[in-house]
Amino acid sequence: MFGLTARLFCVKCMVLAGLVPLLGGCTDKMAAPGVNEAAKRTAVAVNGDVDLACSTFYFLWGRHAELLLRFEEALEFYQKALICDERADFISEKIPILLLRLERTSEAETWLADYLQSHPDKTGMRMLYAKVLLKQKKHSEAMREYQIISERHPDDVAILLLLAEMYITAGQPEQAEPLLDRILGKDPHSYLGHILMARLRQAQGNTDGAVDHYQKALKRNWSSDLEMELGELYIKAGRYNEAARLYRGLVDRDGQNEGARVALIHVYLLQKNDGQALAELNRLKTIAQQPQRVDLTIARLYAKQKQFDRAIAIVEKILVKEDLPEARYFLAVLQIQKGRLTKALKQVRLIGPSAPEYADAFFLQIRILREQDKLDEAMRLLQEQIDAGSLRTGELYIMLAALHQMEGRDDLSKSVLLKGIEAYPNDENLLYEYGLLLESDGDHEAALAVMQKIIEIKPDHAAALNFVGYSWADTKVNLDQALDYIQRAIELKPENGYIHDSLGWVYYRLGKLDQAVKALETAVKLSPDDAAILDHLGDVYLESGRIREALQAFRKALKLTRDNDKEKKRILEKIRILEKQEAR
Incomplete structure (x- = not known):
């Protein structure tokens, strides 16, 4: 009886493995050490579609491969084990995990979805499915799965917390609140419950409620990370004094807490308390892993106070110790503030193409050359950069076109912009500059078409x-x-x-004169020295019968109209007509 069973077992195994079946029994070469004996001990007669011996054989092979981290091989053997016994759930649960280890996330998602169709009560697999959906950024689908789990396990606090957190993250606080109320109703001291309720209240704009729950959570289990989170809430709410006290306490508790000290400096800067910020920066430098970075921040603070010479001295010392492109770029900016364009140019030219600051440094170099009236050199560098193609951006074409315009070469400017649009057809900045050039050339219809294309893109x-x-x-x-x-x-x-x-x-134009007046008066407040806006306001006042105010607006527009005889003449004519009306 045993010989027949073993032969049936081995024949099915070899067929699944793609081997030619032998008439004799299994050979030792077919299995890993010890597998044959284990298989023999579990071998039973084939019953319908279930062959436990075959399933065990492949399961053990799969487990052996998995332990050796040969996941592709393990997956293949587990799948064959399921062919022998498709009801072996403990093997089924291995499949999606292996797919995830192999980063075959979409396959794992499909597999789990199919599995849950026939095994809807498998909570563990549904939890895994929800996690896979989250990994795929399918948040709403994942939330539905957690809702199903929660409905089947209404008293499971861990699931309620997870679901509440998802609702908060998804911007649905109204869904999260009843869940958190249930959690805190069961356990008023729930640490995670209070943290999530604090975040919920923060999302609702209820700062006092959020602070209350943060403090309850901290009372239950203090941590510097949670206090830092509370400090961020204080900053967002503009409660800088409370934030400063909190971060000061963290620093006093742990002088090596670099994050708390940085946050304290940030609060001092928000309070415009530069003196205390500077003092803390100097203390931070003694514990920071990268003191040069702290020095750079100190230099920026001096620059903010317009103490450019002190800032320059600090940055130059940094560059003696370490060639930081960020510091070199900042030094160039500082030199420009002092009017030292040649020194600034020297610094930006020392920043290599591999540095993150290279693009900014290159464009700053072009701006310096433009200030120095070295347009030919600036144009040559821009053209070389375009030809090299190492700095791929439409801004190169925009700057080159602008330089051509400065020389009165609108034809070359247009040619450059068209080449840029050919290279970057959906660059809205390139298209906008081209549209403005068309408008200045008097081709309004073409300019309008370009602007409409921009709106389609962005x-x-x-x-x-x-x-x-x-x-x-x-x-x-x-x-x-x-x-x-x-x-x-x-x-x-x-x-x-x-x-x-x-x-x-x-x-x-719509005949809504009251709204027109209100909008144009706002425009004048925002741009008080623009003649065209004042001219429009005068027209609307005139249409509204407010002749005296129209006359005042036109007179102001006339004073601001420069180098445009045609416009001056047009506005003067309006003033002349209104003054005659007033005289009558």
Whole structure:
């Protein structure tokens, strides 16, 4: 009986392994040491689709491969073991774990989804499935799985905490709050419960409630990390004195706590307490792993106070000890502040292409050359960089085109921008500069088409939205869409007077004079020295019957109109007509 069973076992194993079956029994070469004996002990007669001996054989092979970290091989053997016994759940649970170890996350997700269709009550596998979904950034799907687990295990605090944290992270505090209420109702001293409730209250804008729960959590289990989190809350809420006291306490408790000292310096800077910030920076330098970085921060603080010579002296000492590109770039900026362009140029030229600051240093070099009226050299460097292709950015073309414009070579400027657009067809900055050049050349329709393309590429490009919206308002077309565009632009740039001017003009075209006046008055406050805005305000005042205010606006516009005889003449004519009306 045993011989027949062993033969059936070995034949099925070899068929699964892709081997030619032998008429004799299994050979020792087929198994790892000790596997045959284990298989023989568990061998039973084949019963339907289940062959426990075959399943055990492959399981042991798989386990042996897994222990040797041969995961591909282990996966293959476990899958064959399941063919012998598809009901072996302990083997099934190995498959997705191996897939994850092999970074085959999508396959693990699919496998788990299929498995849970036939095994819906397997909580452990559902937990793993939810984690895989999170890894795939499928947060809503993962949340659904945790909800299912929570419904089946309503009193499992660990699951409730996990689900509440997911709701908070997903920006759904209203879903998290009842779960945390249940947790704290069961255990009023729950450490994690109070931390999550603190974060929930913070998300709701309830700073006092958040502080209360942080303090309860700290009372239960103090940690410097949690106090640092509370300190961040104080800073966000503008409660700088409380933040300073908290960080001061952390520093007094542990003088080596570099993070707390940095945070304390940050608070002092927010309080504009530069003296105490500087004192703490000097203390930090004695414990910091990278004291040169602290020196660089001290130099920045002196620069903020406009003590440029002191800042330069510190940075030069840093560079004697270590060639830090960041410090070299900052030294160049400081030298520019002192008007020492040649020294600044020397520093930026010492920053190599491998440094993160290289791009900024190169563009600063071009700006210095422009200040020195060395346009030919600047243009040569830009063209060389474009040809080399090592610094891949559309800004190279923009700067080169601007230099050509400075020399009055609009034809070359346009050519450069077109080459840039050919290299970077979706670069909105390149397209915008090209659109402005077309507008200055008088080709308004072509400029408008370019601006509309920018909006297609980047719907939140405020300048393009304003350009198109104002153009439509000026020509009295698409006024409703023009209003939508300009309102979107204002949301993006609320302090821009020119966009408020466009808003006033579109209201004017829509016949909404009160709203037009309000928008244009706001525009004048934001950009008081712009003649065009004052001219628009005068037109709207005039349309509203406010002749005296219109006359004042036109007179101010006239004073600000320079080097444009045509505009001066046009505004003077308006003033002349209104003054005649006033005289009557």
